[in-house]
Each structure stands twice: as C-alpha cells, then as structure tokens.
Amino acid sequence: MVQNTARxxxxxxxxxxxxxRDGARGLTFRAVDVEAGVPKGTASNxxxxxxxxxxxxxxxxxxxxxxxxxxxxxxxxPSPDLLTEVMRALFHHISDDRTGWLALLELRLEAIRRPELxxxxxxxxxxxxxxxxxxxxxxxxxxxxxxxxxLYYAMTGVILEHLTVPDVLARFDVDDLIAAFVHRSVAxx
Amino acid sequence: MVQNTARxxxxxxxxxxxxxRDGARGLTFRAVDVEAGVPKGTASNxxxxxxxxxxxxxxxxxxxxxxxxxxxxxxxxPSPDLLTEVMRALFHHISDDRTGWLALLELRLEAIRRPELxxxxxxxxxxxxxxxxxxxxxxxxxxxxxxxxxLYYAMTGVILEHLTVPDVLARFDVDDLIAAFVHRSVAxx
Numbered sequence: 001m002v003q004n005t006a007r008x009x010x011x012x013x014x015x016x017x018x019x020x021r022d023g024a025r026g027l028t029f030r031a032v033d034v035e036a037g038v039p040k041g042t043a044s045n046x047x048x049x050x051x052x053x054x055x056x057x058x059x060x061x062x063x064x065x066x067x068x069x070x071x072x073x074x075x076x077x078p079s080p081d082l083l084t085e086v087m088r089a090l091f092h093h094i095s096d097d098r099t100g101w102l103a104l105l106e107l108r109l110e111a112i113r114r115p116e117l118x119x120x121x122x123x124x125x126x127x128x129x130x131x132x133x134x135x136x137x138x139x140x141x142x143x144x145x146x147x148x149x150x151l152y153y154a155m156t157g158v159i160l161e162h163l164t165v166p167d168v169l170a171r172f173d174v175d176d177l178i179a180a181f182v183h184r185s186v187a188x189x
Numbered sequence: 190m191v192q193n194t195a196r197x198x199x200x201x202x203x204x205x206x207x208x209x210r211d212g213a214r215g216l217t218f219r220a221v222d223v224e225a226g227v228p229k230g231t232a233s234n235x236x237x238x239x240x241x242x243x244x245x246x247x248x249x250x251x252x253x254x255x256x257x258x259x260x261x262x263x264x265x266x267p268s269p270d271l272l273t274e275v276m277r278a279l280f281h282h283i284s285d286d287r288t289g290w291l292a293l294l295e296l297r298l299e300a301i302r303r304p305e306l307x308x309x310x311x312x313x314x315x316x317x318x319x320x321x322x323x324x325x326x327x328x329x330x331x332x333x334x335x336x337x338x339x340l341y342y343a344m345t346g347v348i349l350e351h352l353t354v355p356d357v358l359a360r361f362d363v364d365d366l367i368a369a370f371v372h373r374s375v376a377x378x
Contacts, residue, residue: 023214154346
C-alpha cells in the first residue's frame with residue numbers, strides 16, 4: 001500500500017469539510033474521495049475503516065484548533081492582559097477555521113452513538129483540558145485551576161454560540177467579553 | 190383541520206427524539222409519525238411544513254430546558270450559595286433531559302444551513318441570554334452582567350462536554366465545579 005503524508009493530510013482535511021457540511025452520516029470513503037478530488041478508492045487505501053478515519057479526523061482537528069506560537073507573543077511576563085491576548089487569538093483562530101470546529105461538534109454527536117469513537121475523542125479532549133490546566137500552573141499565569149476551567153468552558157460556550165447562532169452575540173464586542181472573562185476568572189473569590 | 194394540543198405536544202416531543210437520535214437529516218414528517226406511534230400523515234396535519242416543525246421544536250426544547258420554579262427555593266435572600274443551587278438544579282435538569290439538549294445542538298447545526306431556522310433559533314437563544322442578564326439585575330443576586338455571561342457560557346461549555354464526552358469530566362465533581370464557577374464569577378475583579 002503506497003501512501004504519502006501530504007495526500008493523507010489532504011484526505012483528512014477533505015473529511016473535515018464533509019463532516020462540517022453533511023454531518024457524520026454523510027462521511028463515507030466515497031464522499032472523502034470526491035471532496036479531495038482523488039480517484040475512487042483512494043481513501044480506503046489510507047484508512048483501515050471508517051472508525052480509523054474518524055479517529056484521525058479528531059486528532060487532526062485538535063491540531064488545527066491549536067494556536068501556532070507565532071500567533072501570540074509569550075516572551076512578555078505572564079499577566080491577565082497577556083492571557084487575554086492569547087484567548088482572543090484562540091477565538092479568532094477558531095472563528096477563522098469554523099469548518100474545523102463544526103466538524104468537531106459533529107464528531108461529538110457521532111461519539112454518542114459510537115463507543116470506539118467516544119473513547120478516542122474523550123482521550124483527545126481530556127488531554128486538551130489537562131494541557132490547559134498544567135500549562136497555566138507551569139507558565140506563571142495568574143489564577144488557579146478554577147480560573148482555567150471557568151475560562152476554558154466559557155470560551156467553549158462562546159465559540160459554540162458564535163459559530164452556530166452568531167447574531168445572539170452581535171450586540172457584544174467579543175474581544176471585550178473575553179477580556180472581562182479573563183480578568184474575572186483570575187479574581188480572588 | 191382538527192387538532193388537539195396534547196397530540197401536538199406529543200408530535201413535537203417525538204420530533205425531539207428523532208432529532209437527537211438521527212440528526213436533522215433524519216427529521217421527516219414520516220419519522221415523526223412513526224416515533225409518535227400515530228397514523229401516517231398526522232404530522233403533516235399539524236405543521237405547515239418542515240421549517241414550521243423545526244421552529245416549534247426549538248421553542249418547545251427551550252421550555253423543556255427551563256427550570257420549573259418548584260425545582261429550587263427562591264424565597265431565601267439571593268446569595269452566591271442560592272445561585273449555586275439554582276445552577277446545579279439547572280445542570281441536573283438538563284442532564285436528565287439529555288435528549289432535549291442534544292436535539293438543540295442538532296438544531297444549531299441545522300440552523301447553519303437554513304436561514305429561516307437560523308432566525309427563529311437566534312430569537313429563542315437571544316431571549317434566553319437576555320432573560321438571564323435581566324433576571325440577575327432584578328433579583329438582587331450578587332455580581333454584574335459579566336458574572337451572568339461568564340457563568341452562562343461556562344455552564345453551556347460544561348453541559349456540552351458532559352453530554353457528549355462525559356468521561357472528560359469524570360475526575361471532577363461537577364457540583365463542586367459549579368459552586369467554584371459561581372463564586373468566582375461574582376468575585377470583584
């Protein structure tokens with residue numbers, strides 16, 4: 001089985017598009033081949049089965065959702081203002097890759113129905129939460145674990161709202177909202 | 190067209206089941222008739238078209254997600270502890286009606302593809318957010334609008350996680366987490 005990494009990535013990206021557009025039910029090897037513009041049968045050459053494809057899509061989206069260190073400047077001392085900048089960069093990064101986040105939402109729904117996907121997705125999302133909690137502890141950013149979790153889930157909620165029913169937040173400036181969330185989440189309680 | 194309210198509600202509840210189980214693509218009048226155990230053609234007698242059905246489902250889920258005043262005691266003076274109780278009651282109410290919240294998630298995804306549903310769902314969710322903001326202002330609960338929005342979206346994020354990949358939060362006590370979120374969200378920043 002001849003494979004190459006660039007083609008594999010192109011196939012997984014095509015799967016993300018199909019997932020966001022047509023939901024998990026639309027995600028077949030055939031649909032991925034069509035979306036990627038490759039000959040019929042290509043996807044089945046790269047993935048053992050549909051579960052394998054879904055797992056790789058989950059891990060790939062997670063990478064796509066992660067900030068590239070170039071997107072913010074961490075050379076400055078950790079402070080609420082710097083954390084605000086990082087959170088804003090993350091929000092805009094995810095908003096710009098709407099397809100990726102919506103595909104992740106479709107994966108969450110599919111995971112309810114498929115135990116094997118549930119396990120892999122849980123692993124990915126648990127690792128993400130843990131990385132946030134430990135990242136704050138090690139970085140010297142203000143706050144505590146409550147700050148991290150409060151901010152993590154508030155960002156999740158705002159992103160869900162913004163990507164599915166954007167006008168609900170139209171009367172707010174999301175950048176201001178994020179700044180207020182960061183400052184409050186690190187406050188003494 | 191003879192209609193009755195109990196049957197209408199039963200049809201909308203059946204549509205919620207179909208939506209949560211099969212996604213928006215599975216939601217047809219025929220599927221609703223089968224789910225509700227009524228003769229073929231019944232649903233088409235109650236709803237002008239599929240968009241009408243989806244709008245009614247959205248409004249109905251919103252009612253199902255709302256706490257019945259009997260589920261908590263608001264006779265005591267407003268305090269962070271009472272707010273914690275209300276938020277915990279809301280979390281458990283929604284967890285117990287997992288189907289309703291998952292159907293709402295399917296509606297959010299469908300709304301991305303259907304402008305007419307987008308408008309109705311935006312209206313419903315905007316009204317919900319506004320009711321939370323104004324409710325806190327009027328009730329004398331501690332905090333400010335930032336408290337409400339931070340808590341509102343953090344609860345949304347936690348519910349999304351808990352209902353789709355529950356084991357991510359398995360090592361946390363969600364009731365403790367909610368108490369910490371409430372106290373932090375009303376802290377002075």
